[in-house]
Amino acid sequence: MPLLSYSRSYSPTAADVGHVIRVECKATKRVGGGVLTKTVDTGLVLPFPPMPPRRQMLANVNEERLTPRLRQIGVFRVLTYNILAEIYATRQMYPYCPIWALSWSFRRELLKRELQSYNADIICLQEVQGDHYKSFFAPMMEEWGYEGWYLKKSRESMGLEGKVDGCALFYKRNRFILKERYPVDFNELANDFLKQVQTEYDLDYQGPSMAAREMFLSTLNKMRQRLQRDNVAQITVLEVVPANNEMVARKSQSGPLICVANVHIFSNPKFPDVKMWQTNMLAKQLERVTLNRNLPTILCGDFNSEPSSAVYEFMTRNHVPLDHPDIQHPPPQLANIYASLDLEHNIGFASAYASVFGAEPEYTNYTGAISRIGCDYRRSLTEALLLVIRSLDRCGGLRMVHTGDADSVRRAEGTPT
Template sequence: MLTVLRVHLPSDIPIVGCELTPYVLLRRPDKSVSTDDVNEFGPVDGHFLRYKWYRIQSDKKVAICSVHPSEQATLQCMGCVKAKIPVGKSYHCSSKCFSDAWQHHRVLHERAASAVNENGNEEEELFGRFNSTGSGGLAISQSNSSLSNGTTPLYPAAVAQRNGGETWFEVGYAKTYTPTADDIGHVLKFECVVVDAETKLPAGHVNTLLTSRVIPAPSPTPRRLISVSGVDVTGHLDLDGRLSSSGTFTVLSYNILADAYATNELYSYCPSWALSWPYRRQNLLREIVGYRADIVCLQEVQSDHFDEFFLPELDKHGYQALFKKKTAEVFSGNGNTIDGCATFFRRDRFSHVKKYEVEFNKAAQSLIDALVPNAQRRSALNRLVKDNVALIVVLEAKFSNQGVDNPGKRQLVCVANTHVNIHQDLKDVKIWQVHTLLKGLEKIAASADIPMLVCGDFNSVPGSAPHALLALGKVDPMHPELAVDPLGILRPANKLLHQLPLVSAYSSFARIGAGLGFEQQRRRMDPNTNEPLFTNCTRDFIGTLDYIFYSADSLTVESLLELLDEDSLRKDTALPSPEWSSDHIALLAEFRCKPRTRRG
């Protein structure tokens, strides 16, 4: 018969909204070992597995530390209570925790009047109910009926067991369970037992495991949109929360850190539960959806995560999607974990016109065939052929084209989304990939004469040769990075140029002095490069690698998503962290189309 050999959870710290999937190892009647589920509708040798989840509620109420959510709180900041800051953010596990966090905590007090936590009212209600002394905390919430934790999503409070000073409520009958707000502060219990399919009675030992206390999902203070045009856009939101300024649209670029790269070895400073994909995907989705961008360019999206998560989830929010995964020819391993670039756009704002896919390995092979002698081709291929790609999408706007020279003309926008090679010892490859992309965009611009947006992770810091090529249209022949060119693909240096009038969107913070919060943003910019001080922040590296470039002859920047300051991130050592689930930060710009002067 079936035998359960082992049961465990990848992470024993459950988070609200993040699905728990136990690992259940079985021995089948034929002595084979498997993790495949055996349910009531497909019994094996007359037996199947039955699962139950319980919430263990102690008669003693517990508050959770806002800084260390796996710890119980021992003190509360009364300043937060008076300022009506969500009560969950007022708890700390020790006086040292409170004093260490004060530099960042006081920002909540300072911003309480002008910035409300995105889920503030809801969070205050949940924590308030949880910390009340009445019996309300024992009620099953009706607000999470969309979460299906078994064949019946909700369970009556009568289904409970008393054990000393504890009450066990049955909350799920499926193998997986998604904690709800009612679970905050409580331990969950998972039961798994082999059941006789005919009698429906247990036929073996009941396997159980207990989790740590359920913690709320950390909620960072929302990043504001800062005007750089002198127009206060923060007050012009429609009922859906999106900017309703006529003729403008927003573009988001974000390297979300593929799960395949999010290892404990690389990011040992990030708690394992916060580094797990079930947690990160929900946190990333919440962040991305919260920006409500019209166009979303994501990098490091695994192909399986695109198909199984981002595509269906963002479809619910009105987005259409296009995806280009890295080329598999230079990848060995599980094909599902190959990452790529995903571009989403709101169906009510844009329609899809055309798509171009750039595979740098194919361009590299053609170049090597033309330039490199046969004897050197193997080493040349090893150096130049990489799996990086770019996804170029031409979209047509559905909104009013205010400011366009011909209001009756179709308003097209070309959006390039790319992830350039990461290896720092292959600077010639980086330059060549960026140059190849720009020459392709030049051809599109010449044929259609449409606004250009070039977004992505270029793995190139400001002042590097790829950045110079993008921002200045050329590279100084004496640039030190051009000295590394073993294949001769960068010679002559005067060929490294393009005619696209590209400008970095975030350089507007350095060039334009209007708008709320501008001075604070100026301090987060590098005055020497007019770029952010960083878009990537790990324990071992901090710097800018991500950009949104736009064609300045056809678009103007209206506003930018505020940058983060390093001090606020260093409280968690670096990125990723429980609050921010990638090692990069998201960039977002609002653009307006302007009258065109056709390029000759």
């Protein structure tokens, strides 16, 4: 049996395909000098699966619509990606996928290759596991010339430290300077919102009966349980570094500012009202940061929503009617509280995909859990990683990566990572 390596780790090569690898570990006793040996044989080394075809970059560029301000900002590339945290990559969720392909040690190398291939100036990731951010993403991105920050979900870790996911935002340090960052915790916003509702109730109904107040507080508690889903978002204000003489520019002048937000909206399809509430709260936070300064704003994320949803209508049309089915979804006793929401914003978002392609893509995510694939954006079809842009959408200078054809995805039983 040929010796392959003396190292503590070994990555199989093409020459190993079809062979079994024996791992041998030897420990020398401190007393007596004896040697203990333990060996483990692997299964047959499998050939590396074929890589998916490279996705085409399509452009919608109109030089005449490029304003002086947008020319000053320049061209940059943004990537948004739900990378699927290890804690969710289980056989129960993906029974059609072999266990080796779900393992983090395998997927992280594919993610590394893909992230590097896009060479984005700004990267927004969702479902980044806390321990993986520290041990993998942060050092890797720093080595590649990025800076960034991480915001984990509000809930506790799943068993071990770091076993909780969150959002991560990175930017190239030779292109941008961090000016401001705002963590958005939807659990905290839910508490603030319900405190305001209770205050207004106490003002409107002076001295209510004990029974009426207990019923109202019970409703608030149900509302809190419904709204608090541990999701988070990141809002970041970046200064664009002028292209000419980077170091001098940093000291002598300020570049234009842009706002980049990254969010992961609650995924459960049985709670469309919660998705809408979180999106509405995020829009309110973005308004506070951007409107007074008229900042060009890029919003990246996994919205877990379909084009027919209240979330999509709210983001792309600036408002959503209270009679939308998604908003009527909560239990009847909670409907009055939802009716008090101001479901509109003044940011003026547009979908980047629709701006380039003229329509939303046929899918943005596909899993083999449900075989049907079409244009109705069911969960098997999409989780709507939707990138929407304000101000920049009117420049006529967007380029987007094509999602590929549905037949290829169906044959693969899922979108590859």
